Every structure is written in C-alpha cells, then in structure tokens.
Amino acid sequence: MKFTQMAKANEIERDWVVVDATDKVFGRIITEVATILRGKHKPSYTPHVDCGDYVIIINASKAKFSGNKLESKNYYTHSGYFGSTKTHKMSDMFEKNPEKLYKLATRGMLPKTKLGKDMLKKLKVYAGSEHPHTAQIKG
Secondary structure, eight states: OOOOOOGGGGGGGOOOEEEEEOOOOOHHHHHHHHHHHEEEEEEEOTTSSSOOEEEESSSGGBBBBOOOOHHHHEEEESSSSSTTTTEEHHHHHHHHHHHHHHHHHHHHSSSSSSOOOOOHHHHHOOSSOSSSTTSSSHH
C-alpha cells in the first residue's frame, strides 16, 4: 500500500524567486506570490508545514491596477480606542509606501495563523529594481 508523503520542516529546500512587477496587474502578482510563499507549486506541499520559497518583488511602484480600485479602494486601521478608525486611500499608500501595500494584500491571501506570519516573513518587496539579495539567487 502506498501512502502520501508528508513533508517535514527540516527536509524542505527553499529557493529564491524574483518577481518583476513592471506593467503587471497588482492582484495577479499577489496571487502568484501567495501561491509561491505557501508552497502550493511544489509536489511536496503539506498544509501544516511552511514549505514555500522566498519571494523578492522588484519594481513594486510600477504595477498596474485594474478598474477604478486605485481611487476608490480604502484600507482601514483601528488602534482599539473609540473613534480611532483611520481611512487610508489605496492611491496614497501606493505612492508613499508600496511595500506596505504589497504586504497587506499578500497577508490577506495567506493563513491567519502563526504559520501565515512565518510565510509572510519570506516576502521581500522593493520599489526600485535594486535589491540586496543578489547572493541568494542562483544565476
């Protein structure tokens, strides 16, 4: 009888994947990145083990948005105090800090557990084309 092989945390080999966001649709980039971070593209995928790869997104400020999202979509933050809800427009966030916008969008597509937090730590986002991880990438 054959059994499904479950990956163990110490057996996982992680790669570094570079994603160029130039002229690509924001949501399509994020879904691709979330799949890689989760490890679902590997045959050894196991739901309870972090088996994903590291992802580097370059040219984050050059992505495109479909529809009218850039002007109409809002992000909300709340400190816990009464009346402290703050609204942030997506266009302002994209101009000021695109790295934070990418992390927020990716976090929404990952598990809401400790495992998801560990997966999100493997995401590196840079607004320009330069990144400090050139040593990790096999060329």
